[in-house]
Amino acid sequence: xxxxxxxxxxxxxxxxxxxxxxxxxxxxxxxxxxxxxxxxxxxxxxxxxxxxxxxxxxxxxxxxxxxxxxxxxxxxxxxxxxxxxxxxxxxxxxxxxxxxxxxxxxxxxxxxxxxxxxxxxxxxxxxxxxxxxxxxxxxxxxxxxxxxxxxxxxxxxxxxxxxxxxxxxxxxxxxxxxxxxxxxxxxxxxxxxxxxxxxxxxxxxxxxxxxxxxxxxxxxxxxxxxxxxxxxxxxxxxxxxxxxxxxxxxxxxxxxxxxxxxxxxxxxxxxxxxxxxxxxxxxxxxxxxxxxxxxxxxxxxxxxxxxxxxxxxxxxxxxxxxxxxxxxxxxxxxxxxxxxxxxxxxxxxxxxxxxxxxxxxxxxxxxxxxxxxxxxxxxxxxxxxxxxxxxxxxxxxxxxxxxxxxxxxxxxxxxxxxxxxxxxxxxxxxxxxxxxxxxxxxxxxxxxxxxxxxxxxxxxxxxxxxxxxxxxxxxxxxxxxxxxxxxxxxxxxxxxxxxxxxxxxxxxxxxxxxxxxxxxxxxxxxxxxxxxxxxxxxxxxxxxxxxxxxxxxxxxxxxxxxxxxxxx
Numbered sequence: 001x002x003x004x005x006x007x008x009x010x011x012x013x014x015x016x017x018x019x020x021x022x023x024x025x026x027x028x029x030x031x032x033x034x035x036x037x038x039x040x041x042x043x044x045x046x047x048x049x050x051x052x053x054x055x056x057x058x059x060x061x062x063x064x065x066x067x068x069x070x071x072x073x074x075x076x077x078x079x080x081x082x083x084x085x086x087x088x089x090x091x092x093x094x095x096x097x098x099x100x101x102x103x104x105x106x107x108x109x110x111x112x113x114x115x116x117x118x119x120x121x122x123x124x125x126x127x128x129x130x131x132x133x134x135x136x137x138x139x140x141x142x143x144x145x146x147x148x149x150x151x152x153x154x155x156x157x158x159x160x161x162x163x164x165x166x167x168x169x170x171x172x173x174x175x176x177x178x179x180x181x182x183x184x185x186x187x188x189x190x191x192x193x194x195x196x197x198x199x200x201x202x203x204x205x206x207x208x209x210x211x212x213x214x215x216x217x218x219x220x221x222x223x224x225x226x227x228x229x230x231x232x233x234x235x236x237x238x239x240x241x242x243x244x245x246x247x248x249x250x251x252x253x254x255x256x257x258x259x260x261x262x263x264x265x266x267x268x269x270x271x272x273x274x275x276x277x278x279x280x281x282x283x284x285x286x287x288x289x290x291x292x293x294x295x296x297x298x299x300x301x302x303x304x305x306x307x308x309x310x311x312x313x314x315x316x317x318x319x320x321x322x323x324x325x326x327x328x329x330x331x332x333x334x335x336x337x338x339x340x341x342x343x344x345x346x347x348x349x350x351x352x353x354x355x356x357x358x359x360x361x362x363x364x365x366x367x368x369x370x371x372x373x374x375x376x377x378x379x380x381x382x383x384x385x386x387x388x389x390x391x392x393x394x395x396x397x398x399x400x401x402x403x404x405x406x407x408x409x410x411x412x413x414x415x416x417x418x419x420x421x422x423x424x425x426x427x428x429x430x431x432x433x434x435x436x437x438x439x440x441x442x443x444x445x446x447x448x449x450x451x452x453x454x455x456x457x458x459x460x461x462x463x464x465x466x467x468x469x470x471x472x473x474x475x476x477x478x479x480x481x482x483x484x485x486x487x488x489x490x491x492x493x494x495x496x497x498x499x500x501x502x503x504x505x506x507x508x509x510x511x512x513x514x515x516x517x518x519x520x521x522x523x524x525x526x527x528x529x530x531x532x533x534x535x536x537x538x539x540x541x542x543x544x545x546x547x548x549x550x551x552x553x554x555x556x557x558x559x560x561x562x563x564x565x566x567x568x
Contacts, residue, residue, distance in 0.1 A: 271289065281426070
């Protein structure tokens with residue numbers, strides 16, 4: 001690699017001689033001879049040089065003045081004073097100003113330039129190494145500064161030196177310089193000191209997951225929970241003593257919150273699923289859910305009120321005090337009644353989480369009622385369905401102050417959401433059961449068998465959705481048994497193929513009458529005349545079949561008029 005040398009000396013003959021000798025000693029040397037220090041400064045502005053060799057005593061300015069100007073202009077170039085003046089004070093001053101070397105002219109010419117060439121090589125090599133180190137250091141600093149992990153750099157005693165941007169963002173303020181991490185309560189709690197020996201042996205140490213809330217340290221900071229995974233390692237000197245300790249904080253708050261959310265969802269699902277499975281109606285479902293919430297969150301009382309849209313009031317469904325169900329429920333609460341917290345919550349659609357009610361804003365609004373009911377802690381959640389309609393409220397309370405953790409809040413929110421969905425489905429099921437019962441009463445007319453099969457995944461047929469008693473009787477099954485089967489299991493294969501072919505030609509305005517052979521439970525074949533038509537109940541597409549064993553067209557048409565109204 002070429003070494004560019006700027007040689008400054010007012011002796012032009014000596015300049016040319018120096019150029020010849022230096023370039024002869026090292027083929028990589030490229031010498032630019034300049035007789036004026038002022039012109040030398042101009043050359044430095046135009047191109048880069050690896051080293052400057054300069055005489056001391058020159059008419060325009062001496063070598064030390066040139067050195068000062070070069071340093072002032074931040075040229076990071078090795079500077080060698082090469083002069084006939086050898087006064088000690090000049091040497092000291094030159095070195096103090098930042099000269100790399102000082103060499104006195106004189107002596108045998110070849111030896112002198114060989115020594116100068118060696119100084120040039122040493123100065124350039126040192127400078128290049130230094131630049132490489134600076135470059136690597138800057139690269140390392142950049143990596144540390146913009147690392148997504150929060151990184152703190154400590155001295156050997158654990159005292160804070162500096163931290164990267166992520167560290168300062170995470171912890172808001174940098175620790176005081178006299179703050180030792182070895183005595184930090186959070187790190188002590190995480191077992192940092194117990195693992196110091198491994199650190200001193202050159203191992204990377206990992207501390208247990210640590211939760212931290214800056215608000216608990218100083219109320220001026222945000223009230224939020226942060227979770228870290230902490231790793232630490234030491235940087236050693238050449239003498240194998242610790243120079244620095246690096247502490248890396250990985251913010252795993254989102255990961256942990258996601259894990260907590262999944263855990264709370266599972267817990268909530270278990271509670272709702274068990275309650276729904278073993279409950280015969282909404283009241284029993286509500287009782288099981290409230291008791292589950294009281295048991296898990298350690299509250300003493302709770303209630304569920306459902307919104308009656310037509311009457312515009314909240315109707316108490318279940319009320320539990322001291323974990324015992326109250327049989328005499330309170331009167332319904334008008335939605336616009338300003339006296340009740342539940343109606344206020346449902347109107348505003350804003351949940352209330354009050355582990356210490358007297359510190360919550362709701363206390364000032366309902367102070368008298370809260371004191372009358374002796375409530376110290378409460379959670380009230382407005383239930384709103386996917387359409388944004390009011391469903392009701394689920395509430396728990398306690399005569400004691402409580403601690404409501406973030407995971408408790410998440411859990412309650414999930415339970416309330418699932419509970420709301422379960423109530424909506426149960427309401428729908430109750431309505432459908434009532435309608436189906438009413439419908440089946442109409443269907444149970446002599447001589448007409450009726451079935452409905454879904455064709456959502458056609459050509460695959462779903463299980464029977466609706467069957468009347470006559471159809472069940474003809475095939476020899478109970479209604480429960482038949483609704484667990486599909487058409488493919490009770491129809492002769494030839495008739496089944498015919499049925500599927502007919503399905504492709506059915507439309508809202510076109511019905512098909514076909515002869516079909518059914519297979520009874522006893523495996524006997526039973527021929528029927530079947531009228532097929534498209535049907536849609538509760539947004540589910542299907543085919544309804546009206547079956548008869550004998551022809552009685554006039555009588556059957558009159559009856560079918562009743563059924564048709566259910567499917568249009």
